[in-house]
Amino acid sequence: MAVSVRGLYFIITLFLGSFFGSIVMLGPVLPLMLLSPAWYRWITDRIVATWLTLPVSLLELVFGVKVVITGDGFIPGERSVIIMNHRTRLDWMFLWCCLLRYSYLRLEKICLKAALKAVPGFG
Numbered sequence: 001m002a003v004s005v006r007g008l009y010f011i012i013t014l015f016l017g018s019f020f021g022s023i024v025m026l027g028p029v030l031p032l033m034l035l036s037p038a039w040y041r042w043i044t045d046r047i048v049a050t051w052l053t054l055p056v057s058l059l060e061l062v063f064g065v066k067v068v069i070t071g072d073g074f075i076p077g078e079r080s081v082i083i084m085n086h087r088t089r090l091d092w093m094f095l096w097c098c099l100l101r102y103s104y105l106r107l108e109k110i111c112l113k114a115a116l117k118a119v120p121g122f123g
Helices: 002-029 037-062 090-101 114-118
Strands: none
Touching: 002 037, 037 090
């Protein structure tokens, strides 16, 4: 029973954080998109990186997830490509855990399959 309560807490917190975070954090900077697209992008990159710490924190605090990073490390100032063969959306959250450790969360860019462009809302 405790696992399902924690899972419900996780999902509700993520949903409310997404909903109100979009309105409260991203809403006020929306006019900046018309005035200065470069500044809008700079600010939203930082806001989204701040928001992405919420799922990482929830994974670590609520579920006790520990991420161990092995292999080649990121080289500061150099671009890196991470290829994921993910089966679930949770894989993105584990990637965010890794990127947060290296302070690269705000620099993340995601490329998806071309077929996903046709999906309403996401495409």
